[in-house]
Amino acid sequence: MEVEVSVQDCLETSSQSTGISADTWQTWFHAWLETLQPDISPSQSYELSLRLTDDAEIQTLNSQYRHQNKPTDVLAFAALEVDSPQLDEMWESLPLYIGDIVISVDTAQRQAQQQGYPLQIELAWLAAHGLLHLLGWDHPDEESLNRMLLAQATLLESIGLNIQTG
Template sequence: MSAATIELDVDPVWGQDTDWEARCAAAARAVAHVLPELAHSEILVSVVMGEDEEVHALNQEWRAKDKPTNVLSFPMIAREELLRAAERPGAPVMLGDIIMAHGVCRREAEEKQVALADHATHLLIHGLLHLAGFDHEDGDEEAEAMEALEIRALAALGIDDPYADRDL
């Protein structure tokens, strides 16, 4: 299955023990599996796996939140434009940018007792869904729909449901 092309920039703090390029490509294929509108090689996504300070500055500038967060997504097109582009593939479509904070991701992975690579893959899938027009801050129904897509994409990669321990 075709998937978005990922342009990846990995800060050395993320380490050399994981093939982040392969992880990003696998995440893009998994999302394309659950969202056919992303199953086009003409879709481009920029991913920066950076440090907390970088994400903190972006979070403060763009979201007025004075702290780092695990992942930020900056969509370049609206969901309606993405759906129109999927109907007539051809010219490249820049979907947007994803920036991840190593320290926050590492701490969360440790707290959840999961591998950093699996947690980062979850957050990348989460970010890709944001770029595709999904949100979890607009209400419970939207959050549940987004989580369901995340769970399906992660399952395609053999990664456990990150929400399995939540209170229902």
């Protein structure tokens, strides 16, 4: 399996750099997609984008796409919607583009401080959450949220990071 991650770190040159290289993100997403098998095809190639930004930009996106005029921690824009018809060419294309994840480093930093975690763990947690959304996971109720949180913890453990889910 191949995974191509396009990382756009909008804060790379600022004092709020994440300290996570594009190669590390690539390694993490590859490990996560492998961990999620058999839900995905091992012979498939995947592509996604990750944008690390600030509260102002994510608030604009949250307002535009979710009609909530406030910052949030992570947004996921799935390219493969479960309810929409899929074209055979899309499924056969290599790599298969699964979508975009946008994370506010500002919000992640606040959440990391509140939880007592390093920023890198919070960013990995949010990226794993976004990836699950790209793959069709959702949490409309407490039970599905708990399943998703457990899956996120498993994904972090697969890359050697630990976080408590509650």
